[in-house]
Amino acid sequence: MKLLPTPEQAAALEATLHAANRAADLVSRIAFTQRCFRNYDLRKHTYDRIKAEFGLAAQAAQHVIKKVADAYRALHANLAAANAGAANLGKQGSARRPKAGSKPITFRIGAAQPYDDRCLSWQLQTRTVSIWTVAGRLRGIAFTGSAVQVAMLAAHRRGESDLVCRDGCWYLIATCVLPDVPVTAPDAFLGVDLGIVNIATTSDGDRHSGKGLNAVRHRHRRLRRRLQAKQTTSAKRLLKRRARKEARFAANVNHVIAKQIVTEAERTCRGIALEDLQGIRERVRLRKPQRVMLHAWSFHQLGGFIAYKAARRGVAVIHVDPAYSSQQCSACGHVDKKNRPDRETFSCTSCGFAEHADVNAARNIASRGVAGWAVSHAA
Numbered sequence: 111m112k113l114l115p116t117p118e119q120a121a122a123l124e125a126t127l128h129a130a131n132r133a134a135d136l137v138s139r140i141a142f143t144q145r146c147f148r149n150y151d152l153r154k155h156t157y158d159r160i161k162a163e164f165g166l167a168a169q170a171a172q173h174v175i176k177k178v179a180d181a182y183r184a185l186h187a188n189l190a191a192a193n194a195g196a197a198n199l200g201k202q203g204s205a206r207r208p209k210a211g212s213k214p215i216t217f218r219i220g221a222a223q224p225y226d227d228r229c230l231s232w233q234l235q236t237r238t239v240s241i242w243t244v245a246g247r248l249r250g251i252a253f254t255g256s257a258v259q260v261a262m263l264a265a266h267r268r269g270e271s272d273l274v275c276r277d278g279c280w281y282l283i284a285t286c287v288l289p290d291v292p293v294t295a296p297d298a299f300l301g302v303d304l305g306i307v308n309i310a311t312t313s314d315g316d317r318h319s320g321k322g323l324n325a326v327r328h329r330h331r332r333l334r335r336r337l338q339a340k341q342t343t344s345a346k347r348l349l350k351r352r353a354r355k356e357a358r359f360a361a362n363v364n365h366v367i368a369k370q371i372v373t374e375a376e377r378t379c380r381g382i383a384l385e386d387l388q389g390i391r392e393r394v395r396l397r398k399p400q401r402v403m404l405h406a407w408s409f410h411q412l413g414g415f416i417a418y419k420a421a422r423r424g425v426a427v428i429h430v431d432p433a434y435s436s437q438q439c440s441a442c443g444h445v446d447k448k449n450r451p452d453r454e455t456f457s458c459t460s461c462g463f464a465e466h467a468d469v470n471a472a473r474n475i476a477s478r479g480v481a482g483w484a485v486s487h488a489a
Contacts, residue, residue: 111259113239113280114252122245123273123280127220129244130174133160134217137178142214147186149179165244169229173270177224181215222272222283230271230282234264239282241273253282262286277354291424296381296483299428301476302371302416303435303468304385304409307453310367311468313476314374318367323360330356360408368415372425381426383479384413385435428486430478432471439463440473 115123137156141147146155152175161171188198189211199206229242237260240249255263266286274281301313309320333352337345375382387409413429420427436456438445444460451457456470465473 111253111255111263111282111284113282114254115248115280119248119251120280122243122248123241124220124275125245126170126243127223127273127275129164129166130170130223131217131219131221133164133166133171133174134178134221135214136160136163137175138181138214138216141178141182147179147182149176152179167229167242169226170223170242173224173226177217178215181217185210185215220275222274224270224272225282226270232263232267234260262288277351288422291422293421293426294379294424295487296375296426297379299381299383299476299479299483300371300375300378301383301472301474301479302385303472303475304387304412305468308468309363310371310412311466311472312371312374313469313472315466315469316370316374317466317468318370323363326359327356361411364408364412364415368412368419371416372419372423375420375425376423381428381479381483382416382420383475383482384416384427384429385432385475386429387413387432426483428479428482430475430482432475435471435474435478436467438474440465440470440477
């Protein structure tokens with residue numbers, strides 16, 4: 111939820127984040143020096159000190175200590191995973207692994223700060239919040255939100271909310287726990303083929319072109335290159351102001367595509383079959399210009415959007431092996447590289463079936479979804 115504080119309120123919120131994160135840095139150094147990482151043990155060493163030095167209230171001080179303890183718990187879990195062979199902290203032999211555990215964790219001066227119901231209260235009727243700051247309790251801070259968002263807050267908000275400042279705007283990120291929607295047994299599956307030229311193509315023949323998104327990315331890439339070459343203060347300021355703009359645009363495109371796919375699957379009582387593209391960046395070997403496009407490809411985000419939107423509507427989602435789906439004929443099942451004379455065309459050398467290559471691949475994914483669902487839900 112976006113907050114609309116007055117300049118005085120914004121200054122108090124900023125001072126609160128700065129104080130909380132300076133305190134978190136101190137707690138982190140103490141935890142690292144004394145090798146004390148448990149929340150309860152850290153309180154004994156740091157609670158009174160950070161309250162006195164940084165002017166934190168009791169709940170705020172406890173949240174700072176818990177934030178540090180959680181950060182070290184995540185770090186140690188990543189280190190353990192890395193020792194077991196996972197790439198959480200880079201590949202074997204990378205410089206990130208030894209550096210990760212060799213120094214205390216630091217916190218950005220504007221990093222998010224958690225709040226619970228003792229130091230934050232919502233007045234949903236008046237669209238305001240009351241929140242603790244180092245300048246005292248601030249009441250009547252306005253926030254924006256649609257009627258749907260406010261209703262969700264009223265019915266499903268649980269636990270803590272995080273205070274965040276992003277690009278000069280203030281937000282409260284509230285956790286809402288929605289009840290599970292029973293998954294409806296699908297009559298069939300809607301296959302979705304993911305790509306770069308066409309972001310998503312369905313087995314119904316709907317193609318969501320990536321031409322506009324790729325043009326935006328190319329324009330942003332050229333602009334970044336020119337600004338980085340200048341190395342002036344104004345160029346750096348413009349780069350900072352434009353940060354995440356491309357990511358927001360891509361996320362919006364993915365949201366729109368995901369909503370259309372889920373809506374169509376729900377309307378026709380079908381499930382959704384997606385490609386399992388785990389590790390594709392490591393498997394594929396491409397030339398440098400193509401690598402740039404591949405690494406900017408947000409297929410994982412689109413798959414995540416489809417999955418959570420489908421879960422909220424009770425639509426089944428299954429991930430299938432995409433191997434040879436672009437070379438296999440969806441009519442007769444014949445697999446041959448020669449079935450793909452070019453990127454857009456599929457022409458089966460066995461039965462003569464012809465179709466757009468992405469639509470043919472999506473149909474293969476849909477049929478594999480049917481088979482995979484039958485195996486996983488066999489009586």
